[in-house]
Amino acid sequence: EQMTPLQKSLVLLAVRTDQTIKGLQEIIDAKLGREYLEPPSFNLDEVYGDSHNCMPLIFVLSSGADPMAELLRLAARLDMTERKAAVSLGQGQGPKAIKMVDEACKMGHWVLLQNCHLYKSFMPTLEKMCDNLEESNLIHKDFRLYLTSMPAAYFPVPVLQNGIKLTIEPPKGFRANVLRSFMTVTDDQLNDSAKSVEWKRIQFGLKFFHAVIQERRKFGPLGWNIRYEFNDSDLEASSTITHNMLELDGPIPWDTLLFVIGHINYGGRV
Numbered sequence: 001e002q003m004t005p006l007q008k009s010l011v012l013l014a015v016r017t018d019q020t021i022k023g024l025q026e027i028i029d030a031k032l033g034r035e036y037l038e039p040p041s042f043n044l045d046e047v048y049g050d051s052h053n054c055m056p057l058i059f060v061l062s063s064g065a066d067p068m069a070e071l072l073r074l075a076a077r078l079d080m081t082e083r084k085a086a087v088s089l090g091q092g093q094g095p096k097a098i099k100m101v102d103e104a105c106k107m108g109h110w111v112l113l114q115n116c117h118l119y120k121s122f123m124p125t126l127e128k129m130c131d132n133l134e135e136s137n138l139i140h141k142d143f144r145l146y147l148t149s150m151p152a153a154y155f156p157v158p159v160l161q162n163g164i165k166l167t168i169e170p171p172k173g174f175r176a177n178v179l180r181s182f183m184t185v186t187d188d189q190l191n192d193s194a195k196s197v198e199w200k201r202i203q204f205g206l207k208f209f210h211a212v213i214q215e216r217r218k219f220g221p222l223g224w225n226i227r228y229e230f231n232d233s234d235l236e237a238s239s240t241i242t243h244n245m246l247e248l249d250g251p252i253p254w255d256t257l258l259f260v261i262g263h264i265n266y267g268g269r270v
Helices: 005-015 017-031 044-050 068-077 094-107 120-135 157-162 174-183 187-191 196-219 232-246 254-266
Strands: 057-060 084-088 110-114 144-149 164-167
Touching: 005 017, 044 068, 044 164, 068 110, 068 232, 084 094, 094 110, 094 120, 120 144, 120 157, 174 196, 187 196, 196 232, 196 254, 232 254
Parallel strands: 057 144, 057 164, 084 110, 110 144
Antiparallel strands: none
16 A cells, blocks of 8 residues: 555556556556546537638548547538538549539538548549649638548648648547547437437437447457447437437337347447
């Protein structure tokens, strides 16, 4: 009990190497504070405020994280829901993406080009497109270009240098996962149900379940056929289905919810 956190971590390093990280976390907690152990919340509103119409916003993707839901919520808050367009890049989608960006520049819409890493041959065109944004003075002030991509060596370096880069990673730890899931939920959303008490409890249960599923990925494919990458889209879909089910008259269809969420949304991976 008289040992300092540093001394405890050194003992752990000698006799229990698997507990070394926990010992280091105790040092950080004692010296710097608990806030240095918890990752800051992802705030897309602040990022949008720092951007401008000639600067692309680049989401560097990681397994288990999906920025689409957060981007849709930002569009709703800024009244851009009807003024946005998205295209998933792949073979043959290049001309469609170019036309979409050209029209959005004039009309002040948002364009989201998803999965840039899947269209290697389009990257030189993307670089030229972003260069033209910087050189042009005719772009609408509301225009924004969003890009999503997994880390790729062939992604244009000038685009990375001139854009705002965001790395979205799934939270580390069960508690952080549940807290992050609730950060995007407002009081109005929690009360927006004919069965508000049940809706709130099911919301917590869904987020708890989602955190368990994501934490289980640490064990690889154990319990699954392969190592599936569950992300926020699965939780979002399950929440929407649950809300719609609760709006129906009569008792809560527990069996239906269990089958749709457990056997289809999460258990139906191929």
